[in-house]
Amino acid sequence: MLEITDLVHSYGSRRVLDGVSLRAAEGELVCVVGPSGCGKSTLLRSVAGLIRPTGGRVLIGGQPVERIPDNLAVVFQDYSRSLYPWMTAANNVALPLRRRGLDRRRRREAAMAALDQVGLADAADKYPWEMSGGMQQRVSIARALAYRPSLLLMDEPFGSVDAQTREDLEDLVLRVCAHHTMTTLLITHDIDESVYVGDRVVVLTRSPARVAADLPVDLGESRDQIATRQLDAFVRLRAEVGRLVRGGSPTSTVLEKH
Amino acid sequence: MMKVLRAIGRLWLVPVTLVAWEIVTRTAEQPFFPPPSATLARMGEMWLSGPPSHLLLAEQALDDFGPSLARLFGGWALAAVLGVAAGVAIGCSPRLSGYLDPLIHLGRAVPPPLLVPFFLALLKLGTPTQLATIVFGIIWPILINTIDGTRTVDRQHLETARVFGFSTTQRLVKVIVPAAMPKIFAGLRLALSLALILLIIAEIFAGNGGLGYRLLTAQRTYLYTDMWGCLVVLGLLGYLLNSAFLLLERRVLTWHRNARQTT
Numbered sequence: 001m002l003e004i005t006d007l008v009h010s011y012g013s014r015r016v017l018d019g020v021s022l023r024a025a026e027g028e029l030v031c032v033v034g035p036s037g038c039g040k041s042t043l044l045r046s047v048a049g050l051i052r053p054t055g056g057r058v059l060i061g062g063q064p065v066e067r068i069p070d071n072l073a074v075v076f077q078d079y080s081r082s083l084y085p086w087m088t089a090a091n092n093v094a095l096p097l098r099r100r101g102l103d104r105r106r107r108r109e110a111a112m113a114a115l116d117q118v119g120l121a122d123a124a125d126k127y128p129w130e131m132s133g134g135m136q137q138r139v140s141i142a143r144a145l146a147y148r149p150s151l152l153l154m155d156e157p158f159g160s161v162d163a164q165t166r167e168d169l170e171d172l173v174l175r176v177c178a179h180h181t182m183t184t185l186l187i188t189h190d191i192d193e194s195v196y197v198g199d200r201v202v203v204l205t206r207s208p209a210r211v212a213a214d215l216p217v218d219l220g221e222s223r224d225q226i227a228t229r230q231l232d233a234f235v236r237l238r239a240e241v242g243r244l245v246r247g248g249s250p251t252s253t254v255l256e257k258h
Numbered sequence: 259m260m261k262v263l264r265a266i267g268r269l270w271l272v273p274v275t276l277v278a279w280e281i282v283t284r285t286a287e288q289p290f291f292p293p294p295s296a297t298l299a300r301m302g303e304m305w306l307s308g309p310p311s312h313l314l315l316a317e318q319a320l321d322d323f324g325p326s327l328a329r330l331f332g333g334w335a336l337a338a339v340l341g342v343a344a345g346v347a348i349g350c351s352p353r354l355s356g357y358l359d360p361l362i363h364l365g366r367a368v369p370p371p372l373l374v375p376f377f378l379a380l381l382k383l384g385t386p387t388q389l390a391t392i393v394f395g396i397i398w399p400i401l402i403n404t405i406d407g408t409r410t411v412d413r414q415h416l417e418t419a420r421v422f423g424f425s426t427t428q429r430l431v432k433v434i435v436p437a438a439m440p441k442i443f444a445g446l447r448l449a450l451s452l453a454l455i456l457l458i459i460a461e462i463f464a465g466n467g468g469l470g471y472r473l474l475t476a477q478r479t480y481l482y483t484d485m486w487g488c489l490v491v492l493g494l495l496g497y498l499l500n501s502a503f504l505l506l507e508r509r510v511l512t513w514h515r516n517a518r519q520t521t
Contacts, residue, residue, distance in 0.1 A: 050417055074421045081414040085517040086436040095432060096422035129516040147422065 001026045001183040002047070002151060007056035009042050016042045017053065018208035024200075029177050029184040031194035034204030035245055040187045041077075043209070044155050047185065048074055060151055069151070070099070073144035077156040079136040083128045083143075089115060090124035093143045100147070114146035115139070117179075118172060134165035138172065145176055152177070154186040158193065167225050170197050174223060191241045195234060196223060203244040212244045292483045301487040326457060326468040329385060333392030334453045338446055341397045345404025345442075346435065355405065362401060370395030370456055374463045388460035395456040396449040403445030407438025440514045443507045450503055454496050 002024040009017040016039035024030045034040050046053040047060075049068035058065040060072065073096075076082040083092045093111035102110060115124050118138040128136050137157060144152055154173070158166040174197060177184050188194050194201045195217055203212040217237060219228055228234055276294050283293040292300075305319035348355045348362075370391060377390040411434055419429045435442075461470025469488055476484035508515070 048421055050420065068420055068423065070423055072421070074418070076414055076418065078414065081412050082418065084415065084418075084433065084436070086439070086513045087432075095428070096424070098425075098428065099423045127513055127516070129513065143422075 001028070001061060002030075002185065003057075003059040004043075004047065005057045005059075007043065007046060007053050007058065009039070009046060009051070009053040009055075015208040017046070017056075018210050019056070020204070020209055020211055021056075022202050022211060022214065024183050024185060026183060027181050029174075029186065029197065029199045030202060031186045031188060031198035031200070032202045032204060033188055033191060033194040033241060033245060034209060035206050036189050038204050038207045039209035040189070040204060041155055043204075044074075044153050044185065044187050047151075048072060048153055071150045073147045073149035073152050075137070075140050075144050075152070075154040075157045077159050079133045079140065079160055080128075082140045083136055085128045088125045088127055089120065089131070089139045089142075092128070092139055093146050096143065096147050110146050111142070114142040117145060117176060118142045132165075133161045134169060137161060137169060141169075141172065141176065145180065148180070148182075150182055152182050152184045154184065156188055157186070159189075166193075171223075171225065173197060178221070191238055191245060192229070195219075195238050195241060196225075196228060201237075201241055203241055206247060213240075215240065289480075290482055292486055296483055297486040297490060300483040301491065304484065304487060305491075321467060322469050322472050325385075326461065326470070329388050329392065329460075329468065330453050330457050333389050333457070334396065334446075334450055336389065337393045337397040337400055337449060337453075340393070341400030341445070341449075342404050342435075342442060345401045346408050346430065346438070348401075349405040349408025349438070350430075350434065355409075362398070362405075366398040366402070371459050371463075374460060378464055383464055384466045387464040388457070391460040391464070392453055392456045396452040399448040399452070400442070400445040403441045403448075404438060407441030408434055410441075411437040440511055443511060447500070447503050447507065450499055451496060454492065454499065458492065 002022075004020060004022050007017050007020045008015070020039075020043060022030070022032070032040055032043065042051070045051045047058050047065065049065045049072075060069050063069070083089075084095075087095065090108065090111045093114055094107040097107040097110055112121065112124060115121050118141055120135060120138055120142065123131060123135060123139075128139070131139070141157070157173075158169050161169065170193060173184075173186070186194075186197060188197075198217050201215045201217060203215070204210065205212045215237065218233055219231065219237075280293050280295060283291045305316055305322070306314045308314050308316040308319070348358055373394055374387065374391055377387045377394075381387045381390055415433055415437060416429075419433050424433065457468075458470040458473065461468040462474045465471030465474065469492060473485060473488040473492075476482070476488060
């Protein structure tokens with residue numbers, strides 16, 4: 001579904017992406033984790049078509065990304081800026097649906113359905129400033145869902161909310177991604193989160209970013225905030241990802257399994 | 259209750275000033291400075307001596323206020339439409355703003371009253387010249403604020419629009435203009451108070467009726483109580499316009515005030 005090959009990007013003379021390659025199969029949830037400032041957001045922005053990378057290739061569904069693809073949605077990092085504060089939650093969700101050729105009533109229906117999925121059916125007519133950060137980020141997710149993308153990009157979507165909200169949102173993402181058949185690329189700097197949410201974890205090195213490792217997550221389909229995090233497999237994988245993010249090399253125990 | 263008391267507390271200076279003014283003018287007995295009570299009485303005579311069916315408005319009131327208010331609002335509305343449209347266009351296009359920025363700053367620096375003779379030569383005496391003076395004088399804060407507001411739309415708001423493939427119209431109407439609205443409103447409010455000043459200047463220089471003209475004739479014919487009446491009513495008008503506009507702004511920009519408080 002998503003194929004990134006040898007992606008290179010530089011801002012002036014500063015190289016941020018140094019040949020990143022990764023793939024995501026249809027319906028897969030891939031977490032990209034790496035140290036702060038390693039170029040994760042640049043990677044996401046290249047996939048979204050928001051910037052033109054210096055080199056390399058991005059294919060979505062076999063099509064090269066040249067302009068912004070119409071089957072792609074993004075959930076941005078900063079909740080306070082991702083919604084339009086002059087619109088209600090429902091209107092924020094419904095606005096992109098004009099492109100889908102839906103009339104006003106159908107747009108509203110689709111927006112309500114999406115808000116319902118993220119548990120905000122009764123906040124439809126609230127304005128962003130009447131909602132908590134977690135709620136705003138849910139609306140942001142609802143907006144992406146209502147758009148029915150085949151590829152969902154999330155840029156540190158839970159970076160600016162408190163821990164409890166963060167766990168709720170992680171479970172929400174797991175639930176909706178299982179429900180809709182879409183491929184998801186989730187960027188995060190949180191090691192725990194990448195292992196908990198992902199089907200696969202791609203670890204990037206310090207800037208300029210390369211792929212340090214591409215690890216499958218064998219934790220099964222259903223995950224639970226308490227039980228899953230206690231599993232040996234989870235603990236081992238988290239330690240491995242942590243080592244890699246800090247610049248270590250892959251250990252044999254994980255490699256043996258493949 | 260506390261609120262009312264506090265409002266009254268803040269207003270006490272107004273009657274005190276009026277009483278002091280009254281005492282000073284009565285003891286000084288200068289014809290140029292009639293006491294406020296006389297001015298108020300004269301204002302009532304001039305403008306509020308009509309039949310109840312006309313809400314007490316005398317014919318004189320319609321003659322004085324009608325054309326002035328029409329010019330004021332006409333000029334303001336025209337400047338608003340032109341200023342916002344041009345401002346959005348310039349703000350969205352770095353090329354256009356590169357060309358026009360120096361011109362805008364030059365235009366803004368010209369004191370608008372200086373252009374009355376120019377407009378007089380170019381246009382007819384009366385309303386056309388007055389409108390041109392008002393529009394030219396007040397368009398700058400609207401234009402500059404709109405350009406600034408349009409240019410400083412949050413990058414993430416624009417990227418969201420790009421990712422979700424908004425059409426150009428959608429991007430303008432749903433994202434850029436609302437985002438620039440707080441600044442546009444600041445410009446509009448500044449323009450409204452400027453419009454009153456320029457209205458009077460234009461009516462004094464190129465007048466045929468209206469409050470400014472009335473003020474001038476009163477002064478020239480030594481009717482100082484009339485002149486003071488005009489001054490007072492202009493002050494009140496400015497205050498009322500500003501209050502009404504603030505009320506409107508508060509309604510339209512509720513999201514802005516609240517968003518600023520919570521983030």
